[in-house]
Amino acid sequence: MKKTCLVIGAGAGIGGSVGKKFAAEGYHAALCRRSNIDGLNAMVEDMREAGLSASGHLLNAVEEGALEELVEAAEAIAPIDTVLYNLGAQIGNRSLDETPLKTFELGWRMACFGLFRVAKVLVPLMVERGHGTILVTSATAAMRGNSGQHSHAAAMAGRRLLCQTMNAEYAAQGVHVVHIMVDGAVDAPDTLGKMLGAEQFEALREAKGKDKDGLLLPEKMAETYFHLATQHRSAWSHEIDLRAYSDLAWWNHAVNI
Secondary structure (H helix, E strand, O other), rough: OOOOEEEEOOOOOOHHHHHHHHHHHEEEEEEEEOOOOOOOOOHHHHHHOOOOOEEEEEEEOOOOOOHHHHHHHHHHHHOOEEEOOOOOOOEEEEEOOOOHHHHHHHHHHHHHHHHHHHHHHHHHHHHHHEEEEEEEEEEEEHHHOOEEHHHHHHHHHHHHHHHHHHHHHHHHHOOEEEEEEEEOOOOOOOOOHHOOHHHHHHHHHHHHHHHHOOOOOOOHHHHHHHHOOOOOOHOOOOOEEEEOOOOOHHHHOOOOO
């Protein structure tokens, strides 16, 4: 029977690469993103031309009922065996004074509350089937709060602990939840590229990326994501971190005082 991998946050970086990997392994990839319908359609069409099963869906994750309707639509294609929650909530460095209440709340809604909403409707279906995987992309901010990261750190820390509570409640019922902490820069033009700008992003690629392998490559990350979704339950991973070989781990960096 065909299974669905639902990717919430399917840009040209991690999300799109994970969707393509799962589709290549026989899944239907339901790819969802907030905007850029042309980019989404192109991604889906490329996969279909390669003989893979895929569909595209635009999504406003903070809209009431939108995430719940998305799960229902993806389930109608084929049962959701794996969901990747890959929505970011980075607003850049902002002091406390420069972080409006609505902006802080939006980070929480995207990073934490959205994951809760998806789990609320999807986990009971997985429990009924006796299996299912929830992969959650996270960030260094989930482990350490830095100056200017009030919204992002609070949202990502909440995301991490929500993964822990879901594991505590549902792992024994066959639901595998993995918190994937991305501790480094990802070679993704539509996320990091947009944050830095084209010129600075290309300079970073020249300095650390390409043949230097100093940036996380989404297509290689996708292999790890797929491995996590297919682990035997006698040896599940519940939290891992990914970084390029040449980067220091977050705990080795000097702390800003």
